Amino acid sequence: MSAAMPVGETLVSARGLTRRFPAPKTRLIEPRAFTTALEDADIDVREGSAVGVIGESGSGKSTLVRLLLGLDTPTAGTVEFQGRRVEASAPARSLHWLRRETGIVFQDPYASLDPRMSVGRIVAEPLWALGIGGDRRARVREVLGDVGLDAEMADRFPHEFSGGQRQRIALARAIAHRPRLLVGDEPLSALDVTVRAQILELLGALRRRDGLTLLLVSHDIGVVQSLCDEVVVMKDGHIVEEGPTEKVLLEPQVAYTRRLLASIPVIEPGAS
């Protein structure tokens, strides 16, 4: 399904990206210890491509995307978006240029939508926050349609929606300001399989239509296989393997990738 898209120049580029967190203290007096969530990672995401980041919990996938989006400050290393340096430690307002170019969908649609806000306000919020003018209400109606929801739903509240519909709302919010890069951090993991298949198809369709660049963090390799044309495999804060999806998943070069892939259960009638 990973349809060939015209792939352009580098959109996001990171070099030597490292993030350490202070480890919790176990004694009153002890030398400061650190855990390294990400170490010396290089990554390039080209415009129009769909890149999947796979790995198990604690491998550093989420840390990597947080750093790429300027949501966290690296301990070392640099991030550039279209050649412009991302300074996450600078005041929030100075990253507005990056926010306009990026959107993110998180895993849990029950936690990521403010229950007190109507769907219309939720979806319009990035437009307000980023100072994007024009007919905002029209844009909200349009983008709700893009994700397969009715424009009338703008007046309703998140609790009135199912998990799959909420994830569509979260997706509408992420693309309302027409970003070029859409990041999903396990956007399908909390959903039932029927809903998961629908959202997967929707992501693919939006990508084809708008030429969105996609960066998808997932522990679900099937999703990455369906949607992404490049894969990055992470383990213990390191990128251990990367390349075209078919190559990495079908001819993995690294022992860890092989072990990871061999662990995934497949539907095998008569296996048990």
Add this chain to the structure above:
Amino acid sequence: MSLVVQDLTVDIAGRRVVDGVSFEVPDGARVGLIGESGSGKSLTALAVLGLLPDGAEASGSVRWNGRELIGLADRELATLRGDEIGIVFQEPRTALNPIRTVGRQIAESIRIHEGVSKKDAAARAIAEAARVALPDPERIVARYPHQLSGGQRQRVAIAMALACRPRLLIADEPTTALDVTIQAEILELMLSLVKNDGMSLVFITHDLAVLSQIATHGVVLEDGRVVEDAPVSQLLTTPSSPVTAGLLRDATATLWRPGGAE
């Protein structure tokens, strides 16, 4: 040693959440309950165990070895659980007591049901830890749940469930919270323990791939009703219910294909 569920219904606050569910688990069978969230698969299992939340009411019949469990006194059900029927839940972090060592927790489940001395129970706990392949069992029994990984915690939960050699193990999404490499290990462990002891298994999952790896028989639920009940190989090749066919189609759409995309 068979479990026969007949026309089981569960009502919560006037809403029927399990609606006339019937299925059988013959001695030594491995039965998977499958469905999406809200299909009633977990509540069915909780009703069998007499562990429904307050305000939920079960009716119908659940017979274990010919003995009716619906309406049985809590005391008797509590004896049955652990003794003859073991349980493993999805999230080992909440199933284990955070302030007791894992050895003590395994030993407790032995003491409650077998009335052995503390010392003997502690020794047995080490043996049980070894049986679920926990590394360095003598030392790991002295540790607390937070000092273990998720996979190790689930092994502890399995050790507790199986310590008294139950004849039936009920597992509710026991690998859903785990990474895939750990999931593969835990499934392998459960399957070997169940097969070695000739235990029966009721395995609740939303994942058809996991189902195909562990169960011989599948019961598909939707909206609290059984829509299909058939051998797993039949469910996965020639499903008779549109619900099963839909689950299979959608699972295949998002599933990892080792042979590559068609």
